[in-house]
Amino acid sequence: MANSTAESLFAQKQGKNTTQPPDLVDRPYKAYLLGIIIAICGNFLISISLNIQKYTHVRQSQPGSKPYYTCALWWCGIILMGVGELGNFAAYGFAPASLIAPLGCVSVIASAVISVVFLKETLRASDILGGALAVTGTYLLVTFAPHNTQHITAHVVQRYAVSWQFLTYLVLEMIVFCVLLYLYKRRNLKHIVVVLLLVALLASLTVISVKAVSGMITESLKGSLQLTYPIFYVMVVVMVASCGFQIKFLNQAMKMFDATEVVPINFVFFTASAIVAGIVFYQEFYGLALLNIFMFLFGCLLSFLGVFLIARNRPKIKTERPFIDMGQVPGKRCTDKVQPEAKRITYGSLAAKILHLDKKGGQEEDST
Structure with missing residues (x-):
């Protein structure tokens, strides 16, 4: 009892908050920063891994290609994902969980940048705006997150x-x-x-x-x-x-x-x-100032909005057509559609045959 009283008096002299639970401690800044860096690096590796796997699937979708799991590049992507997830796992041991989880937006931002640079996807205005919002939100998260753990x-x-x-x-x-x-x-x-x-x-x-x-x-x-x-x-x-x-x-x-x-x-x-x-x-929010809580939640909101803008309506990577373009055949006119729409109800179904029979029967009646 005397020791706890002495520790409390010493903490008051040092200007520390004595209202927090006994298990909460002010971690050294280096350890806190290490958790943030590990989480950011882990999410960055995950984004690289996802784009490597995407590139492998696109390349292997071409005719005559081997299965994707026989490609060494695909396995490199899987290994990178494992290392990234291991980094996220380790980051929880140094920083609060309420900070590590929102830093997952780093993976979305990095994936969008990598897909534009290396996979030649289209850079949209929503990607730039979403990236700016997500980066701003990440900065607020790191700045106003609880430093006690x-x-x-x-x-x-x-x-x-x-x-x-x-x-x-x-x-x-x-x-x-x-x-x-x-x-x-x-x-x-x-x-x-x-x-x-x-x-x-x-x-x-x-x-x-x-x-x-x-x-x-x-x-x-x-x-x-x-x-x-x-x-x-x-x-x-x-x-x-x-x-x-x-x-x-x-x-x-x-x-x-x-x-x-x-x-x-x-x-x-x-x-x-x-x-x-x-x-x-x-x-983790015990003893945190109201302003810090508000700015932390505002940072989360900006990150959510940024991720939504980046992820919505992402352009799909084009693959080779499964049908022949009639415009490339000599002596043939280019048509807009060279095959039925697969999403229509009548495509390849019994209804198509019924409609065809009805139309044929109507033509026979008209001829008679």
Whole structure:
């Protein structure tokens, strides 16, 4: 008791905030900056990986090409993605989760720039405006994000896992998840918001478990072994399970909806769930000034808007035509359409044959 009183008096003399929880500490600026740099580099590598895979798929789509998984360049992209995700994982051990998650907009910005420079996609005005908004939002996030974080130990994770705030949040999340899953599976409500909300609810558990695992590994590397506690392996199981189901629902969303819709909405939902998870579980906004909170949320809003502008209506990379251009055949006139529209109801269906028979019957009646 005397030691805690002395520490409190010393903190007051140093001008530090003594109202924050005992586990919250002011991390050295170098460690905080290291987490930001690792996250930015990891997202940049992910953007390079995505564009390498996109380039490989386009090149392998040409006639006579081998499958994409036999290409060494595609495997280089997969390796880069693994390194980038590993960097994001490590960044959670140095910086707050509410900051690392929004920095995912770096991947969207870098991917747009790389696709224009190397894949020769069209640079649009919305790309420039969206990039400017996303960069501004990222600057506000880094500047006004909470600089206080915890030394993530097994005892800290155990105490937070049984706190009334997190238990209330977990129960509400489970109720909402079950309702959405019922609507999606039983009522066949295949709406993009429903699917991506399922992904976001799972993502909140992923963020909590990833930060816990990464933090305990970081503390173990510093000399305080945390891998002997059961809570570490519980968090590993939660991390793997939530990631697996999250990928499952996200793949279903990519099958049903266009990527220009999935990317911005998923980024907004994932970031919001990560921020809420950091606030509820790790109490990252505890003691933060109201101005900092407002500017942080404003930075998130700018990043959301920037990602939306960059991702909407992205131009598709042209591939070779699957049909013959009649304008290239000598003696033939160039026509606008050389094959039926595949999206029409009558294309290749029984209705086309019925319409053809009716038309033929009508012509026979007219002739008689």
